[in-house]
Amino acid sequence: MASSIAQKQTPTFTANTSTPWAPAPAERSRSDPESSLVAEPRARIKKRIVVCCDGTWQDGIIVEDRWKYTNVMRLARAVNHTDDRFEIPIPQVVFYQSGIGSAPNIYDQIVNGVTGASLGDKVEEAYAFIAHNFQPGDEIFLFGFSRGAYTARMIGSLIGAIGVLDRMDMDHFAEIFIAYQKRGKATDQDEIIALDKQLAPWNQHSSPGKIRADSSPTTFSVKCVGVFDTVGSTGLPEEITMNHPKVQAIYGFNDLYLGEHIQRAYQALALNEMREDFNCAKFEQTEGGRNKGQVLKQCWFAGCHSDIGGGYKEHDLSDLTLTWMAANIGDILSLDMRYIASLPEPVAPWGEQSPHDSRTGIFTLSDSIQRKYPTSTDQITHEQIHPSVLKQHNLLPALRNTVDKNPSLIGTLLPLEEELQKNWPYKPKPAVQLTQRAPAAPAQVGAEAEIAQVVTGVFSRVTQLNGVVDHTTTAQPATAASKEWSMGALFREIVS
Secondary structure, eight states, X not given: OXXXXXXXXXXXXXXXXXXXXXXXXXXBOSSOTTOOOBOOOOOOOOOEEEEEEOOTTOOTTTOSOGGGOBHHHHHHHHBOSEETTSSSOEEEEEEEEOOTTOSSSHHIIIIIHHHOTTHHHHHHHHHHHHHXXXXXXXXXXXXXXXXXXXXXXXXXXXHHHHOOOOTTGGGGHHHHHHHHHHHHHOOOHHHHHHHHHHHHHHHSTTSXXXXXXXXXXXXXXXEEEEEESOOOSOOSOHHHHTTOHHHHTSOOOSOOEXXXXXXXXXXXXXXXXXXXXGOOOOOEEOHHHHHTTOEEEEEEESSOHHHHHBOBSSOHHHHHHHHHHHHHHTTTSOBOHHHHHTOOOOSSSTTOOOOOOOOOGGGGGSOBOOOOOOSSOOSSSOEEEXXXXXXXXXXXXXXXXXXXXXXXXXXXXXXXXXXHHHTOOOOOOHHHHHHOSSOOOOOOOBHHXXXXXXXXXXXXXXXXXXXOOOGGGSSSOOOHHHHIIIIIIHHHHHHO
């Protein structure tokens, strides 16, 4: 596959000729060291800083099986070192961040995975990478899946609020971040006034961070935010968390609005995710963003949460979302399309793989919801339905009726997607093809399913030790009382 070739252009640069504490010494002519002539400053080559934040329990660095890679890890691997489509090649620097609860120990997997206790650390770590590597003129790209998508969006929001801090100002990041989060949730007027005063030195247009990021009403300080099914909640059933105060303190979005400082935003959404605790957070575009020429696309795909972000052994559906993302960003970020083309290992014809059932293990306790998919096009969320959804054998009747009434809801395949569809490497098994029309339900093999079983096993052992019947491992539904004890009691013990 080949991405489109960008038009040759020669970027302009502004040289930094002094430090904050002393003027830089004049350079002598390189051809004559004794000359008093001052050499012209060398133009600085801008670079692209690409931050990829993985989902809860996901770590693409330590997994042995390639199929366990999420789309965030695959995207990080696909970014070329340089974009050679320009007269002056543009360096591309990638930072991959493993997900919350991904460390190979039960404490991290349960405590951090359940509570999201390290979410603030993830935000600071990724923001610090940008701050320590950024120079004025650089382009910032943010990608994420699940709670990693939340992390990416939070970083984008912070850049809009305070710009990009330098190394010295990063000493104040923790207090700024805490105040920023409190300000988003504050309702007491005195607290709001106090927090605004605390944040004033950092969020004014004349603040060093905003000047450094070139934040202004006419510019974009973030080039692109691309996410797979954003989750901002704790991501586990309320029957486990029992609305514990430490869980209620988990960071939530201050708002869903897409900042006007972000030039492009893309989100792939899961049609078949029914867990209430994994409800998605859509972008909402402002009038200012539209007037500024901001691009927002949110596209619905068949599949559950990890069918969209990746991590299942049978990953036809996440291959479609990755290709969609690559097709949309390929003109502004150089990707290794040969690597992306090598990833599909189809188990069904294009678009026909059945979604996985995410309600397994401990997640059987989660309440169910029906996600709100679009019924018409609008200028706020810019939602569409991917053409591959129409290939599903068990398409929701209500969605089918909606699409029949509003054909404009169906998006158009981009050239890269058309190429993938044309060359979809599915090789049917004759025996299966003759006896079965619809693809069988895929096996529940993936990182999320594995962790769900681990958590279920831990809770099962605790309830057995305390003489309580464990309803989570049988077909019998758990009563409210047994849920509260077997899940809530252990959870309170963990976070206390």
